[in-house]
Each structure stands twice: as structure tokens, then as C-alpha cells.
Amino acid sequence: MSRPRPERLDVKVKEIKQLLPIIVGLRVKRLGYLSAIVGVDLGVEANEIEVIYYFCPESAVIALRVRVPRQGATLASLSDVIPSAEVFERELREMFGIEITGLHTTDHLYLPDDWPDGVYPLRRDFDSAAIAGAGEKV
Amino acid sequence: MTDTTPKGFTIPIGPQHPALKEPGHFRFTVDGEIVTRAYVRLGYAHRGIEKAAEERNYIQDLYLLERVCGICSHIHALAYSLAVEQLANVQAPPRAQAIRVLVAELERIHSHFLWMGVSAHEAGFDTLFMYSWRDREQVMDILESLTGNRVNYSANLLGGVKFDVGREQAAQILLSLDYLEERARHYLNVLSKDAMFLQRTRGIGVMTRAQAEVMGAVGPTARASNVPRDLRVTAPYAAYPEFPVKMILDDRGDLEARFEVRMHELFESIRVIRRILNEMPETELVARMPRRIPVGEAVVRLEAPRGEVFYYIRGDGTDKPERLKVRTPTICNLNSVVRLVVGHQLADVPMILAGIDPCFSCNDRMVQVEQAHNGTERTMTWSELRQHGIDFYSRSSR
Numbered sequence: 001m002s003r004p005r006p007e008r009l010d011v012k013v014k015e016i017k018q019l020l021p022i023i024v025g026l027r028v029k030r031l032g033y034l035s036a037i038v039g040v041d042l043g044v045e046a047n048e049i050e051v052i053y054y055f056c057p058e059s060a061v062i063a064l065r066v067r068v069p070r071q072g073a074t075l076a077s078l079s080d081v082i083p084s085a086e087v088f089e090r091e092l093r094e095m096f097g098i099e100i101t102g103l104h105t106t107d108h109l110y111l112p113d114d115w116p117d118g119v120y121p122l123r124r125d126f127d128s129a130a131i132a133g134a135g136e137k138v
Numbered sequence: 139m140t141d142t143t144p145k146g147f148t149i150p151i152g153p154q155h156p157a158l159k160e161p162g163h164f165r166f167t168v169d170g171e172i173v174t175r176a177y178v179r180l181g182y183a184h185r186g187i188e189k190a191a192e193e194r195n196y197i198q199d200l201y202l203l204e205r206v207c208g209i210c211s212h213i214h215a216l217a218y219s220l221a222v223e224q225l226a227n228v229q230a231p232p233r234a235q236a237i238r239v240l241v242a243e244l245e246r247i248h249s250h251f252l253w254m255g256v257s258a259h260e261a262g263f264d265t266l267f268m269y270s271w272r273d274r275e276q277v278m279d280i281l282e283s284l285t286g287n288r289v290n291y292s293a294n295l296l297g298g299v300k301f302d303v304g305r306e307q308a309a310q311i312l313l314s315l316d317y318l319e320e321r322a323r324h325y326l327n328v329l330s331k332d333a334m335f336l337q338r339t340r341g342i343g344v345m346t347r348a349q350a351e352v353m354g355a356v357g358p359t360a361r362a363s364n365v366p367r368d369l370r371v372t373a374p375y376a377a378y379p380e381f382p383v384k385m386i387l388d389d390r391g392d393l394e395a396r397f398e399v400r401m402h403e404l405f406e407s408i409r410v411i412r413r414i415l416n417e418m419p420e421t422e423l424v425a426r427m428p429r430r431i432p433v434g435e436a437v438v439r440l441e442a443p444r445g446e447v448f449y450y451i452r453g454d455g456t457d458k459p460e461r462l463k464v465r466t467p468t469i470c471n472l473n474s475v476v477r478l479v480v481g482h483q484l485a486d487v488p489m490i491l492a493g494i495d496p497c498f499s500c501n502d503r504m505v506q507v508e509q510a511h512n513g514t515e516r517t518m519t520w521s522e523l524r525q526h527g528i529d530f531y532s533r534s535s536r
Contacts, residue, residue, distance in 0.1 A: 005224075007373075008437075033354050035439065036448045036465040054437065054448070059373030061437055084354030084473045088465075110181035121189055 007060040019066055020076055023053065027081050032057030034078070037088035039096045041070070041124045049073065049096055068098060070123070077102035095122040146174065149484070151523070164476070164491075171483050176476045191462040196222055196296065196431055199459065204290050206464060209252065212245045213442040214464070215294040217449040220375060222296050224436040225453045226428050232419040234298035235377040240414045241284065241293045242376075243407040247318065248277045249443035250400045253495045254325060257397070260488040261338040262528035266328065273321045276314045283307060298424030308415040319408050326401040330394070337531055339393035343478055343490040346391055353474035356467045357445020358403065359494045362388045362395035369441040380419075383410050393493045430455060442467055444495050468494070485530035488523060
């Protein structure tokens with residue numbers, strides 16, 4: 001990192017399966033609460049999506065970073081450990097196309113019910129032509 | 139929709155209704171009067187702001203993001219400005235930071251007065267609604283005299299603020315604050331003593347500290363359950379290190395506590411504004427920003443009137459952000475409220491929903507009551523549901 005700031009902890013989680021035990025550990029130690037889950041599409045060339053879990057104990061910010069492939073990525077839901085994770089995961093699912101296992105509902109949270117399958121608006125290569133005409137049928 | 143086949147009645151509320159900055163759709167399954175299940179669906183006002191922000195430059199985004207919310211617009215512009223300044227490694231001058239906090243606290247006063255009125259209305263206490271909104275005009279006038287706008291004040295620039303506060307303006311604001319403080323004291327007295335109103339708030343919608351922590355509640359909703367989460371205190375930003383506020387906590391966790399926490403926050407805001415006006419640092423208003431925002435990531439968390447606002451920005455060295463993420467407080471609190479209403483009377487739903495202070499945008503909302511067994515349905519408006527709540531309590535108090 002080019003300009004580190006105080007009270008920031010940045011953790012790269014190398015394997016996806018390590019993520020859940022780490023988060024359970026944070027939860028057990030009452031280390032912060034889940035403030036947000038941020039998805040970042042790293043682009044078609046990198047062919048990866050970075051998912052950042054932000055935990056905030058008081059003034060500190062802990063970032064857990066995990067990278068998943070753009071196609072066929074699966075993450076386990078945190079909702080059994082942290083109920084509030086579910087909305088962020090549903091958002092991740094519909095905006096980036098990351099499959100989340102263990103969600104209680106897979107309905108759209110933000111996007112319309114008739115949103116076409118396989119179109120993920122927050123991806124870099126999203127083309128608004130893909131949704132032309134959507135939302136017009138009632 | 140996946141979670142259907144409920145027993146009893148399912149009552150869809152919305153989408154044209156309880157606000158947030160977007161209208162939301164709730165479905166409550168009831169067994170008699172008791173809510174047994176709740177479900178939330180958002181997105182009816184999803185405008186794709188995050189995507190839009192990635193396609194505009196840093197200056198344009200300031201104006202775009204101020205429009206995320208019509209009530210707490212300043213906090214979004216402030217969060218964005220602080221995040222971009224963090225990326226560019228620029229510090230806004232102390233006077234600019236003080237003015238930013240000044241506007242943020244004025245915005246909190248306006249937001250809390252607005253919320254008090256709306257919640258009182260949901261309880262059928264329309265006199266309080268009218269009075270509190272009348273008094274809210276005072277703070278709207280202050281904001282207009284300072285910034286030129288009643289909403290979307292556009293106070294921030296990247297690197298500072300747009301306007302200064304003169305001595306005459308300060309004197310005028312101090313006069314209005316005296317009035318607002320006196321009114322707030324009166325309302326606190328009413329809200330904590332009026333027997334009819336307490337019937338709607340005391341012991342209703344109780345959220346324990348453990349629940350609030352697990353569900354990730356933020357802002358006054360969390361503080362009313364004794365969760366010490368107030369970023370102005372725990373992670374002071376802008377001018378809060380120089381002008382500290384006191385954290386208001388309450389351990390009761392019910393609606394009454396949520397009212398009282400917000401009312402006491404009003405007094406804190408007024409106190410801090412007075413201090414800022416009297417001890418404003420004498421400096422420039424704007425720091426020079428570089429033309430190019432460097433590569434990097436910034437996370438900014440601020441205390442909006444409703445709780446923590448979370449901003450994430452990733453810059454890639456161009457004139458546009460590569461990724462921008464906004465997480466507003468209502469999404470956190472909504473989570474908790476959807477779990478909270480289970481086990482409560484249907485009549486309490488409007489009050490519990492209003493209790494987290496979702497930004498109310500539309501007043502008349504459709505409620506459909508459908509009978510799950512035989513498919514018949516009955517349609518109520520939100521005002522009928524509200525009336526149901528009022529009648530329910532006036533019957534039971536006889």
C-alpha cells in the first residue's frame with residue numbers, strides 16, 4: 001500500500017475457504033461489526049472480482065480481501081454468523097454475479113424482477129444495451 | 139418470490155411507502171394481530187448511482203452523490219469529499235472543517251425534527267407533527283441563509299467549503315438556536331410524559347444490546363440499545379476532534395428510548411454549533427487539490443443523522459473513480475427492524491418502522507391484505523393501517 005493510514009488493517013485472504021473461520025473468529029472475539037461488503041470488478045483482463053469485507057471495531061477498519069474468478073465464483077454466505085450480511089450478499093449476487101451459497105432468499109434486492117439473467121450492472125463490461133426495453137412490460 | 143406459502147395473512151406494504159431514500163416493499167405475515175414473519179424488498183428507486191459515479195469525473199460526482207438522499211444530503215457530499223481528499227492526501231483547512239461540521243449538525247437538527255414529526259404522525263399525534271415541522275422551518279431558514287439552498291446545500295468543495303460564515307449570520311443563527319433549544323426541551327417533555335404517547339412507545343419494539351450488535355444496527359437506533367456507536371465520538375472526523383460531542387446512550391432499547399436519544403442529541407448538536415460559531419478558526423476555506431487524483435483506496439465512515447454512512451472509493455489515477463460504494467445507515471437498521479417486528483402487534487408496525495427513521499418520501503402508501511388460504515384479498519392504504527394502529531390503541535386504553 002502506498003500511503004498506509006493509522007488504524008487500518010488489510011488482510012488478503014488467499015483461499016476462499018479460510019474466509020469463514022476468520023470471520024467466525026472476529027465475531028467470537030467481538031472484533032468490530034460488519035460495516036459493508038464491497039465488490040470491485042478488476043476487469044476483463046484480470047478476470048477476477050475482489051470482494052472486501054469491512055469490519056469496524058470503534059475507529060479501526062479491518063478489511064478482509066478475497067479474490068474470486070469472474071465466471072462461476074461461489075462464496076459461502078455469512079448470514080448464519082452475521083444476519084446483517086445477507087443484504088450485502090444479495091447485492092453482491094445481483095450486481096456482480098457471484099453465487100452465494102446458504103442465502104435464505106435469492107430474490108432480487110435492488111434490481112427489477114424482470115431483470116435479464118446473466119446481466120450484472122456493476123461489472124466493468126456491463127453494456128446498457130443488454131437491458132434495452134426492460135421494465136416496459138407491466 | 140421464494141418465501142411464500144405462509145400461514146395466516148400476508149400483508150404487503152408498499153412499495154409506495156415507508157421511505158428510506160427509496161420506497162421499499164415489506165410483507166408481513168400475521169397470525170391474528172401478531173406479526174409472525176417479515177420480508178423486505180428494495181430497489182423501487184434504485185437509480186444506479188454507484189455505476190453513474192464511475193462514469194463521471196471527481197467533480198461531477200460531488201454533485202451526483204449529494205443527491206443520494208434529500209434529507210441528509212450534506213453528509214454524503216462530506217463523506218465523498220473526505221474520501222477524495224484522503225486519496226489526494228490533502229487536508230481541508232480548519233475553518234472549512236468547522237463549517238462542514240456546522241452544516242452537518244444543522245442537518246442533524248433538521249432531520250431529527252422531521253423524524254419526530256413523522257413518527258408522531260404515525261402514532262396519531264398530528265399536533266406534534268405540525269408543531270415540529272413548523273419549528274423545523276427555523277433550521278431550514280438557517281441552512282438557506284448559509285448556503286442558498288434549503289436542501290442539497292452544496293456546501294462542500296473538494297478541498298474545502300464554498301462559503302464563509304459572517305458575524306451577523308452567526309448572531310442570527312444563535313438567536314434561532316435559542317428558540318430551537320427551548321422547543322426541543324418542550325417536545326422532550328411531551329414525549330417523555332404524555333401518557334397516550336407513551337402507550338405507543340414504552341416497551342414497544344425492544345431491541346437488546348446483543349440483538350443490536352448482531353443485527354448491525356447503527357446510529358440512534360443502536361445507541362438507544364446502549365451500543366456505543368457514534369463515529370463523531372469513536373472516530374472523530376473533520377472538526378469533531380476540536381469540537382467534541384457527547385455520545386447519548388440509553389439502555390432501554392424501546393421506542394421511547396429511541397425518541398429520547400434523538401431529543402438529547404438535538405441539545406448536543408445545538409451546544410456544538412454554538413461553540414463552533416463562537417470559536418471558529420480563522421483560516422482559508424479551500425486547500426488546493428491536485429488535478430489528478432492518485433491511485434489508491436479510501437474508506438470513510440461518518441455519522442449521519444440516521445447512523446453510520448460508509449464510503450469506499452478506489453481511484454485508478456484517471457479523472458474518474460474506478461469504483462465507488464455507498465452504504466447508507468438505513469440498510470443496516472432495516473435489517474434489524476425486519477427481525478424486530480416479529481412477535482409484535484400489527485398495530486405497532488408503523489411506529490416500529492418509523493422508529494428507525496427511514497427517510498420518508500411518500501406519505502400515502504398502498505397496503506394489500508391478502509388472505510393466504512383462499513386467495514381473496516383486501517386492499518388498505520397505509521393511512522388505513524396507521525388508523526388501525528391508532529384505533530387499536532384507543533380501544534385498548536378504554
